[in-house]
Amino acid sequence: MKIVCIGSGNVATHMAIAFKEVGAEIIQVWSQNFRNAEILAAFTQAQPINNWNDLDRTADCYLIAVKDDAIAMVAEHLKGVKGVVIHTSGATALQTLSIVGHRYGVLYPLQTFSKSKAVDLKQVPLCIEGDSAETLEKVSVIAHLLSPLVSVVSTERRQILHLAAVFACNFSNHLYALSSAILEQHQLKFDLLKPLIAETAEKIKSSAPSSVQTGPAVRGDDETMKKHLALLDESPSLQAIYKILSKSIKSNNL
Amino acid sequence: MKIVCIGSGNVATHMAIAFKEVGAEIIQVWSQNFRNAEILAAFTQAQPINNWNDLDRTADCYLIAVKDDAIAMVAEHLKGVKGVVIHTSGATALQTLSIVGHRYGVLYPLQTFSKSKAVDLKQVPLCIEGDSAETLEKVSVIAHLLSPLVSVVSTERRQILHLAAVFACNFSNHLYALSSAILEQHQLKFDLLKPLIAETAEKIKSSAPSSVQTGPAVRGDDETMKKHLALLDESPSLQAIYKILSKSIKSNNL
Numbered sequence: 001m002k003i004v005c006i007g008s009g010n011v012a013t014h015m016a017i018a019f020k021e022v023g024a025e026i027i028q029v030w031s032q033n034f035r036n037a038e039i040l041a042a043f044t045q046a047q048p049i050n051n052w053n054d055l056d057r058t059a060d061c062y063l064i065a066v067k068d069d070a071i072a073m074v075a076e077h078l079k080g081v082k083g084v085v086i087h088t089s090g091a092t093a094l095q096t097l098s099i100v101g102h103r104y105g106v107l108y109p110l111q112t113f114s115k116s117k118a119v120d121l122k123q124v125p126l127c128i129e130g131d132s133a134e135t136l137e138k139v140s141v142i143a144h145l146l147s148p149l150v151s152v153v154s155t156e157r158r159q160i161l162h163l164a165a166v167f168a169c170n171f172s173n174h175l176y177a178l179s180s181a182i183l184e185q186h187q188l189k190f191d192l193l194k195p196l197i198a199e200t201a202e203k204i205k206s207s208a209p210s211s212v213q214t215g216p217a218v219r220g221d222d223e224t225m226k227k228h229l230a231l232l233d234e235s236p237s238l239q240a241i242y243k244i245l246s247k248s249i250k251s252n253n254l
Numbered sequence: 255m256k257i258v259c260i261g262s263g264n265v266a267t268h269m270a271i272a273f274k275e276v277g278a279e280i281i282q283v284w285s286q287n288f289r290n291a292e293i294l295a296a297f298t299q300a301q302p303i304n305n306w307n308d309l310d311r312t313a314d315c316y317l318i319a320v321k322d323d324a325i326a327m328v329a330e331h332l333k334g335v336k337g338v339v340i341h342t343s344g345a346t347a348l349q350t351l352s353i354v355g356h357r358y359g360v361l362y363p364l365q366t367f368s369k370s371k372a373v374d375l376k377q378v379p380l381c382i383e384g385d386s387a388e389t390l391e392k393v394s395v396i397a398h399l400l401s402p403l404v405s406v407v408s409t410e411r412r413q414i415l416h417l418a419a420v421f422a423c424n425f426s427n428h429l430y431a432l433s434s435a436i437l438e439q440h441q442l443k444f445d446l447l448k449p450l451i452a453e454t455a456e457k458i459k460s461s462a463p464s465s466v467q468t469g470p471a472v473r474g475d476d477e478t479m480k481k482h483l484a485l486l487d488e489s490p491s492l493q494a495i496y497k498i499l500s501k502s503i504k505s506n507n508l
Contacts, residue, residue, distance in 0.1 A: 010468065068470075068478050091470070091478040111450055114466040117457055125446050151446075160440045161447075163482045168433035168447050169454045170469030171499045172426040177463035178502070179422035186414045192379050192405075193415075193422050194459060196365055200423045201455030203371055205448060209431035212368040214264065215424030216322075216345070224322050224345040228417045237502060244498055245425045248432070248491060 001145070002059040002083075004028045005046070006074055008036035010113040011088055012065035013043070015146070018121040019063075020044045022145045028056055052077040059083045061142055063107075068092050075099045084130075084138045090162030093155045094129045105130035105139035108158055109146075112169050121146045127153035127161065178238060210252070217249035255399070256313040256337075258282045259300070260328055262290035264367040265342050266319035267297070269400070272375040273317075274298045276399045282310055306331040313337045315396055317361075322346050329353045338384075338392045344416030347409045348383045359384035359393035362412055363400075366423050375400045381407035381415065432492060464506070471503035 001024040005016040008031035016026050026044040030052075031037035037048035049055065055077065064074050064087040071087050078085050078100045085097055085104040097104035106129040111119055126143045128150055130136030136152065143150045153161065176197060180190040203212045216224040225246055232239045255278040259270040262285035270280050280298040284306075285291035291302035303309065309331065318328050318341040325341050332339050332354045339351055339358045351358035360383040365373055380397045382404055384390030390406065397404045407415065430451060434444040457466045470478040479500055486493045 067473065068475055091475075091481055110446055112454055112457070112466075112468045114457060114461065114468065116461055116466070119453065123449050125449065157440060157442060159481065159485065160436065161442060162478075163485050164433040164436045164442070164447060165450055166469050166482065166496075167429045167436065169450050170467070170471065170503070171429050171495075172451070173454050173458070173463050173467055174471075174499055174503050175421045175425050175429070176458050177467065179418040180463055182414065182418045182421065186411060188411060188415060188418070190462075192364055193418060195377050195379065196419055196423050197426070197455050197458065199373065200366055200427050201451050203366070203368060204427070204430050204451065207368065207370055208444075209427050209434055212366075212370070213424070213427055213431065214366045214368065215420050217424065217428075219321065221322055221345075224416075227345055227413065228420065231413065231417050237505070241425075241498055241502060242420075244495055245428055248495060249424070249428050251491070 001025065001061065001142070002027050002056075003061045003063055004030065004056060004059045004083075005040065005044070005063050005065070006030045007063075007065035008033070008040045009065065009067075010115055011109070012063075013040055013115055014113045014119055014121070015063060015065060015088065015109065016040060016044050016046075018146050024145060027059055028054075030055065055081075057081045061086060061138075064088065064097075072096050072099065075104075084135055084142070086139060086142070090127075090165065091159055093159075094131065095155070098131070102131060103135050103138070105135050106155070106158065107139055107143050108153075108162070110161060110165060112173075123147070123149070125149040125151065127151055127158050129153065129155060129158070178241070182238070213249060215249070217246040220250065255279065255315065255396070256281050256310075257315045257317055258284065258310060258313045258337075259294065259298070259317050259319070260284045261317075261319035262287070262294045263319060263321075264369055265363070266317075267294055267369055268367045268373055268375070269317060269319060269342065269363065270294060270298050270300075272400050278399060281313055282308075284309065309335075311335045315340060318342065318351075326350050326353065329358075338389055338396070340393060340396070344381075344419065345413055347413075348385065349409070352385070356385060357389050357392070359389050360409070360412065361393055361397050362407075362416075364415060364419060366419075366427075377401070377403070379403040379405065381405055381412050383407065383409060383412070432495070436492070467503060469503070471500040474504070 026046040029037045029041040029046045034050040041048035060083040062085045085100045108127040111124040128139045280300040283295040283300045288304040295302035314337040316339045362381040365378040382393045
């Protein structure tokens with residue numbers, strides 16, 4: 001399995017390294033920024049490129065992991081390549097790749113990737129799609145190299161998954177960040193909250209999140225909420241977030 | 255160590271059982287609802303009561319784990335008891351207990367408790383306070399029965415911790431619930447998001463949350479955010495939450 005990795009960000013890095021680890025060959029890493037291509041290429045013993053004329057057009061798979069709005073532009077350069085062209089975006093339609101003609105698909109890893117932390121892809125659900133049954137079969141084989149948790153998911157349903165992931169992951173992480181900022185402002189350590197954050201995430205492995213909601217809003221403890229809003233008096237944006245989320249919890253509008 | 259447990263909710267249940275497990279004796283469980291008192295009393299081999307005249311006034315510790323707005327009322331009934339009177343609330347001032355005269359304190363477990371899930375209190379940070387050095391010493395001894403992670407924290411700082419915990423825990427859990435609701439509406443399984451939620455919480459054990467923020471808002475991916483808002487067209491309250499949190503992430507107002 002010869003793969004060209006297009007992109008050098010968080011997703012590209014984690015996936016290229018994971019493919020390498022399961023025995024696939026990363027033959028080239030393309031990045032607009034040649035220095036970034038070099039770094040990931042060094043990790044994967046690949047050739048770094050940033051000129052489309054240097055692209056090896058005989059690979060089995062072209063893995064696109066660039067910003068969503070650059071996918072169409074990248075696809076322009078992949079017309080007529082031999083292998084299957086796959087993007088890894090949650091939000092981008094399969095048809096964005098139709099410009100390559102045929103053999104195009106999606107392999108969306110439902111996970112958050114930061115360069116500083118290893119992720120075990122074997123435990124990550126992978127959502128796949130293909131322009132034909134034949135392509136889907138190819139994408140499935142490629143996906144199964146990384147994880148057994150492979151599901152065929154249409155563009156429409158993948159976009160819903162991605163939206164849900166923004167709520168569950170991106171927004172939660174931002175709440176951790178706000179929480180950390182509140183503590184820091186009062187010279188309190190974020191470490192104190194770490195067991196609580198771990199337990200909150202742990203709980204929903206076995207219970208529906210709405211069934212284990214705790215805190216002043218779900219208890220209808222208006223006095224405590226008033227105190228909290230007073231403590232946030234100098235942060236109107238935090239007050240607004242506190243109000244809208246408390247209101248949403250109280251309304252139980254699920 | 256003889257303890258009277260006042261309350262029968264999530265916190266009362268977890269703490270009474272944990273005290274029992276480390277060899278303390280729960281002599282009575284008070285609850286406004288006698289049936290609830292009976293249930294927790296059965297777990298802890300205690301006497302269930304719901305009449306203040308039945309209160310044993312000779313215990314070493316009166317542990318108050320009731321709704322915040324009921325703490326002052328409970329304290330009224332504890333005037334002149336022999337032992338130390340302790341509330342477990344994050345948001346309630348130590349002085350709310352001053353009505354009992356002396357020997358009153360706070361033991362606030364920085365954790366989320368649901369009856370359906372066991373919690374290892376040994377890993378939970380406990381924030382303590384006392385009306386005098388002597389009481390503080392007593393509260394400290396009691397707290398150390400449960401966990402080595404005991405810190406003396408003033409009412410003011412405890413209230414900040416509690417506020418930060420609402421952001422990091424209660425609000426995050428609600429985002430999980432919203433995410434689950436979005437998926438359910440489209441017949442998609444919440445299970446698919448569980449590895450992502452686990453990883454999001456895991457990441458911040460070793461990295462500052464703001465440094466590992468991912469998603470369309472931090473990337474400035476306006477097209478994807480527009481698509482997400484369109485998908486939420488029939489849920490104005492979810493749209494509002496999406497907008498306010500994305501704006502907060504983009505402004506990086508930490």
